[in-house]
Amino acid sequence: MDLKKIIRDIPDFPKKGIIFKDITPLLQDPASFKCAIDTIASRYENDSVDIVLGAEARGFILGGAIAYRLNAGFVPARKPGKLPHHVTKAEYALEYGVDTLEMHQDAIKPGEKVLIVDDVLATGGTASAKVNLVEKLGGEVVGVAFLIELTFLEGRKKLDNHNIFSLIQY
16 A cells, blocks of 8 residues: 555645645545554564553554554653653754653653654654653663654664664655
8 A cells, every 4th residue: 555645745834844744644544544553563563562652642643553553551752741740851853943742750661662653753853852761761662663754854863773664755
């Protein structure tokens, strides 16, 4: 299935000069959504994943479905002020600004195998922050998986020494 055909480009979003890759048509189509989830999850079936970590918002959608498929728990990484318990945080640079992610301090136990999932690998800032959060809590990152990779932004460079997989590359 050619999933690239289903993803639409939105020019100048969230700001001028950015071409946003809109995955909502893929999420709306049951066959495409199933294909994406099954393909990503199948790469990690033999890695004994304990936890899938996804950042809001699209990382929740993909991560939750992949966690279910792998019979693993799901941990959300959220924007500041959204989690009710004690948090650890990591700041990161986006291609269009700076942001912070938070995660509950007790979300990952030392030694747990964690698969990080998100919709897009761009500059690598968000993914690097998630790796940082997992490792701060003593988790082992078994992989960092993306639906889409914007290869021209070279985000992989911030994630060297990690198992990286992207289903679709632009």
